[in-house]
Amino acid sequence: MAVGEASFPSMPSIGGVRLGTAAAGIKKPGRRDLVVIEIPESASVAATFTRNAFCAAPVHVAKAHLSQQSARYLLINTGNANAGTGAAGLRDAERCCAALGELAGVEPETVLPFSTGVIGEPLPVERIVAGLEPALAALAEDQWAAAAEGILTTDTRTKGATRQVELSGGTVTLNGISKGSGMICPNMATMLGFVACDAAVDAETLTEWLQEAVKVSFNAITVDSDTSTNDACTLIATGRGPAVQTAEDEQRFRTALTTLLTELAQAIIRDAEGATKFVTIDVEQATSVEEAREVAFTVAHSPLVKTALYASDANWGRILAAVGRAPVEALDVDKIGIDLGDVRLVENGGRADSYTEEAGSRVMAQEEIVIRIQLGRGDAVATVWTSDLSHDYVSINADYRS
The missing domain is CATH 3.60.70.12 (L-amino peptidase D-ALA esterase/amidase)
Known part of the structure; x- marks a missing residue:
């Protein structure tokens, strides 16, 4: 796959x-x-x-x-x-x-x-x-x-x-x-x-x-x-x-x-093992490139985010939670914006007023997805690419030595 x-x-x-x-x-x-x-x-x-x-x-x-x-x-x-x-x-x-x-x-x-x-x-x-x-x-x-x-x-x-x-x-x-x-x-x-x-x-x-x-x-x-x-x-x-x-x-x-x-x-x-999605994570407005990368990789490594991507489930709270637990000091959540493709998910500390489940689901169903995160604290940017986490990934690695 x-x-x-x-x-x-x-x-x-x-x-x-x-x-x-x-x-x-x-x-x-x-x-x-x-x-x-x-x-x-x-x-x-x-x-x-x-x-x-x-x-x-x-x-x-x-x-x-x-x-x-x-x-x-x-x-x-x-x-x-x-x-x-x-x-x-x-x-x-x-x-x-x-x-x-x-x-x-x-x-x-x-x-x-x-x-x-x-x-x-x-x-x-x-x-x-x-x-x-x-x-x-x-x-x-x-x-x-x-x-x-x-x-x-x-x-x-x-x-x-x-x-x-x-x-x-x-x-x-x-x-x-x-x-x-x-x-x-x-x-x-x-x-x-x-x-x-x-x-x-x-x-x-x-x-x-x-x-x-x-x-x-x-x-x-x-x-x-x-x-x-x-x-x-x-x-x-x-x-x-x-x-x-x-x-x-x-x-x-x-x-x-x-x-x-x-x-x-x-x-x-x-060509990641079991992949069905190609995901770009763009982090903007960070205080440093290292900080932007920390946030991007925290989201990219989240099994909950990755399984939601596989299921095409617009469970945007998983992305928000991953951003919030990134090793970044003194994040002001009211300044953070999160977009899923062309859909605004988060602003002013919570779900964007314009967000609809239908719009989120439309983007999550796509084969190529962009998650954009604005931290509201600087000018540095970073991009990370990742995949979703599917049943096939587990099967490939469970059977790897056989």
């Missing part, structure tokens, strides 16, 4: 970035579950990772490798998170990097590993190693769609986005893929996201720009308030295209990057 129609975009090749997949049988036989992405030697690489204290072994290894040498390969497996596996998990991740390094003729430290799937199970290293040769044999610049399929877990569809932006020195292309449907409340990244471009940007600058773009994209979505042990988002700049030279170049590139990441992040919410 997913919200809205979607098709994987046609993606131009990015010279030097090749992608290959294999069916390694990590969890289920016969499906793509191993992805290798080759990066040119000239590339700059930036990444953000989960802040979950139980972060997975591949997160530890990828961070360590990225700090030592420039990356040449990304190695991604699904079906097993290699999280909660202690020292053995670290050794297993390193073994996979060493195996790929040997086959590709590069140092193991130039391989960044990424995993997603069941937590607490030993990584099936032998299956992954056996899948490396066919994945390398499949490497090609036009395999973005296959790679997007190879990183899926409970997702029902692939997620991809592409942009081209004109800089002073020519055209830059950006391609990106992501995966994620559940355990989505990112903290520094998303479940898994991989973006490549042909711009020339140094690694330090690229990291800064990625972190800023992630804040308003992948870090502005939530399905179930759970932050994964494996979250990671990687940005590659091959350097084979135009350099980002002027202030206008920087603005154009960063805008393209942010809109691409936002599209990928919203695709995750549209």
